[in-house]
Amino acid sequence: MNELMRRLGLRVPVIQAPMAGGISTPELVAAVSEAGGLGSLGAAYLSPAQIVEAGAAVRARTERPFAVNLFVPHPLPTVTPEEVAAATAELAPLHAELGLPAPTLPERVQEDFAAQFQAVLEVRPAAFSFAFGRLGTTERAALRESDILTVGTATSLAEAKALAADGVNAVVVQGGAAGGHRGGWMQDDLADTLALTRAVAAAVNLPVIAAGGLMDAADVRAALNAGASLVQCGTAFLRAKEAGTSAPYRAALAAADPGQTVLTRAFSGRPARGLANRVTAEVAIPLPSPLQNALTRDLRTTAARTGRAEFLSLWAGEGHARGREGTAAEVLRTLWPEGEQ
Ligand SMILES: Cc1cc2nc3c(=O)[nH]c(=O)nc-3n(C[C@H](O)[C@H](O)[C@H](O)COP(=O)(O)O)c2cc1C
Incomplete structure (x- = not known):
């Protein structure tokens, strides 16, 4: 149990990655949070009204903490x-x-980020994570005032340092093996997940959340041993029953x-x-x-x-072939078997 787990009230050091585009359904988010991890709602492609609705749908299923995620806009x-x-x-x-x-x-x-952000404040999740850049000072202050834990995304040490300077509460370190979009905004060397976790944990005074290619309990252990406080897994949850992954997408994953x-x-x-x-x-x-x-x-x-x-x-991340079907709680147990005790 580390400080970040305590602050978020987690029993399991695993975040289900936000997966915009309908994959991280309220059902998936709630199931992961209920099982002791942190579910995240990928809200980047949702309208403000849809964000409020999805937040309510999570709350209708669980009283446990969850996260909401947006993409930082660029001109x-x-x-x-x-x-x-x-x-x-x-x-x-x-x-x-x-x-x-x-x-x-x-x-x-694209959606209007400022309006999406207001909807997130209205939902008031335990954590707000974001990708593709840095937040402005107004947003940072609003999150602090609402006591929402703020989590940025870095694909390099330089990005992690920039996010730390902005005062985020934790940083997702995204290795090159990760599925989905590269969440950084500077140069991206597609670093090894564990190597980047070690480098950031050693150089930046912030809790690190390791992401990229982490598919089973041994991977999660290795990431924590490398200095991570939590891990964030996307691909491992793609075939979970509660995920919004379409039938042809599921079939492609099973066959690959x-x-x-x-x-x-x-x-x-x-x-x-x-x-x-x-x-x-x-x-x-x-x-x-x-x-x-x-x-x-x-x-x-x-x-x-x-x-x-x-x-x-x-x-899909590089570990896709080790993904499995099952309920979100079952997937979470493959990542952290200790959660059963
Ligand atoms: C289908 C899919 C959608 C994703 N969408 C988002 C997103 O909306 N926001 C975000 O910050 N990261 C997103 N990611 C990246 C994850 O946060 C995370 O970095 C990645 O899943 C970790 O690697 P893994 O897939 O090997 O577990 C997505 C990943 C996947 C597989």
Whole structure:
């Protein structure tokens, strides 16, 4: 039991990673928190009203602490009409295979962060985590006032130091093996999870949360031995019963051999790790984030609905082949068997 566990009231030193895009359902978050870990709601793609609703849905299922996660926004990139036309033309044949017209860039490409943030304050979770950058002073003060534990994401020692200087309460250290988007904003060396955990724990006076490729009890132990206070696992929960992972995504995970992940910008314009498929192989000139994410939304939604995994973002970490089915509580027990006692 360390200070961070005590502050969050955890029995199990495991955070279920926030997984935006409907995977970290209120059911998953509540089940993990009920079982003694910390469930996190990935709220980045939710509207403010949906965030409040999802927070209430978690609370209806558990009185235990949970986290909410958002993406720090950046100024929208400027792109030329030619670049948009090229990215659109590249996706058009894939759309045609699904019977969809060529994609178009919507007017609104992302949610309003300030309004999302207000919704998080309204939900008042025990912890707020964020990726892709640093918070402003107003947000930091608001979180402090609401007594919400603040957790930033670093993929390097330099980022961890910047977050520490901002006064975050803990830092997620994301190794290169991690599934989903790279959560940093400076140079990313895709560091080994345990090596980066050791380096940050030694140099930064903050609790470290290790993430990336941690799939079983031995991995969790190793991360804690490397200096982490907690671990954050995403891929391990993808096939949990309560997760919102679509049927074709689940089938692709079950069928994938080890070593099938790639880092790709094809779906969102930002580097993310997932199972290789036709989109990661065929899309070569994505628009920068968040434009590509908006441009591929129809493709991903239709592919999920019609069972076409070759067109879906199949985010997964390098440990994906060691993932298993079961309830969230069962998955949590494979990560921390001591929790049963
Ligand atoms: C499907 C998926 C979605 C993710 N979405 C988010 C997110 O919304 N916010 C975030 O901070 N991290 C997100 N991540 C990254 C996780 O926080 C974490 O770094 C990663 O899952 C750890 O590696 P692992 O998948 O090998 O356990 C996501 C990961 C996955 C697999």
